[in-house]
Amino acid sequence: MARAGDRLTATRVKSLLDKGQVGRHPDGNRLYLVVTGKGRGWWMLRYMAETRSKSGKPLSREMGLGAADPDSVDGYTLAEARDRADQARRLLRDGIDPLAQRKADEAAKKREAEMRRTFREAAEACIAAKAPEWGNEKHAAQWTATLTTYAYPTLGDLPVSAIAMEQVKDVLAPIWTKKAETARRVRGRIEAVLDYATVHGWREGPNPARWKGNLALALAKKSKVAKVEHHAALPWKEVGAFLTTLQGQSGTAARALEFLILTAARTGEVIGARWSEIDLAGAVWTVPADRMKAGKEHRIPLSAQSLAVLAPFAAARAEGEGDGFVFPGQFAGKPLSNMAMLKVLERMKRTDLTVHGFRSTFRDWAGEATHHPREVIEHALAHLLKDKAEAAYARGDLFQKRIALMKDWAEFCSKAPATVSELRPVVVTA
Incomplete structure (x- = not known):
């Protein structure tokens, strides 16, 4: 221990630092001044902790008390360092390890800050974490859009730790009966964000957006407030007449719609199709997993009619270069808009139909007018089999059988509607 006359002074501290007396x-x-270089040093307190070594001796510990440069952010003068050392010694007298206490205080401050994290911040973190799992930018954009529109005005700036069922009800009540499907998705996304926050220690307690045993007791069942909405579909017996009319429409979007009908594919799969996915010689279109709803690669047999739709686009591509979109949009390097085929239906004055509804038309035709097995039809639509036992045995994609199915479909679509001439009475003259 330094004698009173040997204790540091402010002048001595400055001299040691200026000279860099390491x-x-x-x-x-x-209490020590630890000089590490010219103008660099920090304050350190040594003490004997209550914790003992294996031999039973008290452990010597060293505790930093801040920088010795009073002009730095965490710097302290000699007097301030002595005061901080006294605070640590008081804790020691009370049987508290000052280093352990410091760690506990820092953890408490961190936890307090985390509990102040807002719903918007938690939602953004949740979406960023789940985005690789989705593998689809559109899905992440839908989450952001629905939460921004419906949840953020009420919950956005609230700490996730303070959100209760009443706030969740305030979000859902205005849209629960008017926009039932949207409300269902919003509720599920709020629940996911709050679960994410709980896992990360940003909130505690049950999830106020949970449905079963919670909101189910406060809001009407979805089945009671809205009918299940299906995509408007063309009756399968009318598809031949429709396709004949569609073939009279000009433009890339019309051909994309024709191709979509013949392949029973989804809008996103068709407008995102690239030539690297198309094997014209093998008559197969392989849609990569990252563009499939089920996240699994899907092979689609191409009928002669489907190949005929692609022929003029393939010829035009032969004059260019690169792996472009099969159905290019108005701007270079961009695909068709996902609204382009819907616009074709509007021009045809068929606003009673939806593009996605043609998959239902195909499904109805296959189920009612053919003897093709159900699992072959489901594979053609890239549906995951709901029966787990059945799915376990369905290891292949039934491609050979789907060739016959899609050939039959294309031939059915290509049948010209029957025409009936007006019957006139025959006048026989004498």
């Missing part, structure tokens, strides 16, 4: 310089009562 080493430990005692101030007394186990």
Whole structure:
């Protein structure tokens, strides 16, 4: 221990730092100035902890008390360092390890800050974490859009730790009966965000957006407030007449719609199709997993009629270069808009139909007018089999059988509607 006359002074501290006299310089009562270089140093308190070594001896610990440069953000003067050392010694007298207490205080401050995290911040973190799992930018955009529109005005700036069922009800009540399907998705997304926050320690307690045993007791069942909405579909017996009319429409979007009908594919799969996915010689279109709803690669047999739709686009591509979109949009390097085929239906004055509904038309035709097995039809639509036992045995994609199915479909679609001439009475003259 340094004697009173040997204790540090403010002038001595400045001199040691200016000269860069590296080493430990005692101030007394186990407080040291530790100089690490010219103008660099920090305050350190040594003490004997209650924790003991394996031999039973108390452990010596060293506790930093901040930088010795009073002009730095965490810097302290000699007087301030002595005061901080006294605070640590008082804790020791009370049987508290000052280093352990410091860690506990820092953890408490961190936890307090985390509990102040807002719903918007938690939602953004949740979406960023789940985006690789989705593998589809559109899905992440839908989450952001629905939460921005419906949840953020009420919950956005609230700490996730403070959100209760009443706030969740305030979000859902205005849209629960008017926009039932949207409300269902919003509720599920709020629940997911709050679960994410709980897992990360940003909130505690049950999830106020949970449906079963919670909101189910406060809001009407979805089945009671809205009918299940199906995509408007063309009756399968009318598809031949429709396709004949569609073939009279010009433009890339019309051909894309014709191709979609013949392949029973989804809008996103068709407008995102690239030539690298198309094997014209093998008559197969392989849609990569990252563009499939089920996240699994899907092979689609191409009928002669489907190949005929692609022929003029393939010829035009032969004059260019690169792996472009099969159905290019108005701007170079961009695909068709996902609204382009819907616009074709509007021009045809068929606003009673939806593009996605043609998959239902195909499904109805296959189920009612053919003897093709159900699992072959489901594979053609890239549906996951709901029966787990059945799915376990369905290891292949039934491609050979789907060739016959899609050939039959294309031939059925290509049948011209029957025409009936007006019957006139025959006048026989004498």
